[in-house]
Amino acid sequence: MRAEPIIKLEHVNVSLGGSMVLRNLSLEIPRGACVGIIGPNGSGKTSLLRSVLGLISPGSGRIEVMGSVPTRRSRRERQIGYVPQVRNVDREFPITVYDVVMQGRTGSLGLLRRPGRKDRQVVESCLAKVGMTDLAGKQIGALSGGQQQRAFIARALAQESSLLLLDEPATGLDIPTQQSIYELLEELHQEGVTTLTTTHDLLALDFHHFGFITCINKELVAFGPPQEVLTNEILAKTFSGFPIPLGRAAGRTNDSGVIN
């Protein structure tokens, strides 16, 4: 018997401010999969993640995450890890990296309770996973962009979720940092964590880390293993006909544009 998918979308339509951002999207993400979501800017990648989190509700269709419709209560009980797009954090905010990562424990602690020894252990191991142990005592604003991103990834890891959503985690970072993020995804995959990672930057994308690729452009263009999905035809459809240079996978495609 096939295992229940961890995320199930059925004919989902999402509108934001009057315009349709996701159209009739049906998708099933198997448990434990490492999924890459690609599409141009404005193709609804972030809206897809926010819908899975239950931060926006679909106008029609049904979304099930871990067997139920996402709500605030389910978010608190199930703790979906989330790394939002790199934004300008308030650089002056008086908070250390350690305390930012500890925020990942807020949901599982619940109201009124303070972090205990177990929470501190989780925070320390998550800091170690992203190589930020030495910077734990620094104020968040004193870090570089790549370091901040790693701190936010550590905060998502501290949620100890079996589902992790990363929105453009590698965008704007240097190659070694991007590489370390992809290695982390692989590690999480080994641990059985389901990950959804979006990107619009095909040059930065290292396809070999992903078990599945989802191409969206407001609607689903393709979903499947990279070697089936990453064809010139599908990419052209996803990116509205622009010729697409494939990043580190380039040179490994055959004449029909399929990765070998």
Place this chain on the structure above:
Amino acid sequence: MHYLLEPLQYGFMQRAMLGTVAVGVLCAVLGAFVVLKKIAFIGEGLAHGSLAGLALGYLLHANLYLAGNVYTAALALLIGFLHQKMRVSFDVAIGIIFSASMALGVALISSMKFYTTDLTGYLFGSVLSISGTDLKIMLAGTGVILLLTFLFYKELVFCAFDEEMAEVSGVPRTFLHYLLLAMIATAVVIASQTVGIILVTALLITPAASAYQLTSRLERMILIAVGISLLASLSGLYASYYLNIASGASIALCASLLFVIAYIFSPKRKPLGKSLGFKQR
């Protein structure tokens, strides 16, 4: 020592002292969140808007400050509602609500047949005329707000730093937003008794902003803000006693002076000469 103790022989000075300390602590703690959330306008707006609550309390022969508290908390929730549900920016929501409410207050007061010292005391602060009942309400309000802030501390900080992630983690963001607004409203009305509605911002913003100059740790920032606030409040009160000037104004001036000192000694700043544009040789 004699100069410090002499004013305390009067009951009104003891009440003033106690009220000032309560208000100082309360405003410094909430002020940290106001400064970090960059919603400084909220204190000023709520203080001015509370005028109508006062006038209504006066007309209904209720306790002025109790009526003011309830009315202003409702006003704060209305601002939050307008911002969240009607997609009006927070500043604009404050501007609309406070001017409407203040206009209502002015209209009500102008309809009263006689001049009321109670209401002028409210405008400019009348720390020296705090009654026993007023003091009890002030202390109770302060206690409740400080307790709530302590209980929801980690969630309030999370929301101030990163509202979206707080929501993703299942933190009741909307509830906490309204709770913070209601607490600020209550604090503003309580503070207006010592410095008056015109100068409430001096206690809500200035000590927290001064502390912000001196540290990059939130807990330390709150403690330093409390210290600065108490220093400003008490030295302002003594200055008002000995120089015979309005106590609200004197407290606000002391707070501003402390901000200037904090700014000059801030480790976050370049040397003063440099930031004024003088070339360093």
